[in-house]
Amino acid sequence: MTGLGWSQGSAPVRRRGPELERAILDAALEQLGAGGWSSVTMEGVAAGARTGKAALYRRWSSKADLVAEALCEGLPELGGIADHGSVREDLYRLCARMRDVMHSPAGEALRAVLHECDHAHADRFREVIWKGLHEPAHRLIRELVDRGIERGDVRPDATSPMVIEVIPAMLMYRTKVCGSEWPDSEIAEMIDGLVVPMLRV
């Protein structure tokens, strides 16, 4: 697609499937960011993506479906963590990365939606956070802890599933209960004050 279509005012633009889909999801995220859950309408998103409502309903049967996919697609990937030579450094980087995902535009929108929508929808958006952030984080923490056991700076019996959950649990608790934004200093305090002591040989 060229930029041409976008210079023709608000006339509908002919685009192929994935391209049109991307434009719709972007428009949904933009509306969400601007006015929150209650401001998003299928009409408004269609207008923002310069297409018709029918194009939306062919893909998503409700606003909740559309918003859930927009958020899911918009959330940055956690990615991998290179070996920094110590479990302390590896886990520190991972925590900073988790924080950055939650502070990305889609992450902020997700938290705002959770605070605004009703309980039936909230469960669905929590699922997006779970699949997009917590599940990959659990896998990655396990990997970094195993790497530490092999390297020798983690005790070999740090294998309880709960060991993996301490980091996401603390991130959730302080965010919810203390409204923490997790500055680097606080991440370092958590890693050095409790995670490393918990894992040390």
Add this chain to the structure above:
Amino acid sequence: MTGLGWSQGSAPVRRRGPELERAILDAALEQLGAGGWSSVTMEGVAAGARTGKAALYRRWSSKADLVAEALCEGLPELGGIADHGSVREDLYRLCARMRDVMHSPAGEALRAVLHECDHAHADRFREVIWKGLHEPAHRLIRELVDRGIERGDVRPDATSPMVIEVIPAMLMYRTKVCGSEWPDSEIAEMIDGLVVPMLRV
């Protein structure tokens, strides 16, 4: 008050201030337990306590005020934890006690209300959990950790405020995310698999 009043069908009963107040709060908790937040009405609670609506409005200006006080008063106290000779045993008892408070009738009602009411009210009921459970738990954990430092089974530098938060964070995370009911075995797994290693000298 004698039991007599209650045997006179649904006629109003004359009671003094604290006694009437207790009857109203009990009636509110009972309605909450039976039908949830949406089923509670000032009329219904007045009828349940066999008094008039005016007696309620003299004390609480809204249903949310009344329910918040009923929950706050109904939540069992965390109490103290005797010295069991090791930080492991002390913290294990504390966690079981925290779980029991949340599984008490008022604790269950509180969680149900949180899930049912809107966000404005939810913040208020979260405050009840915070003041009734988390704040006293933080104080108590600090006390047990300090006791361990004196006793010698806790490292002297386990003084980060975050050390105190690991237990409530894990209780909240597993309850919310995995729907855990915290059986004794899971409490033991948390204490032995991560809290004791984190605190050991």
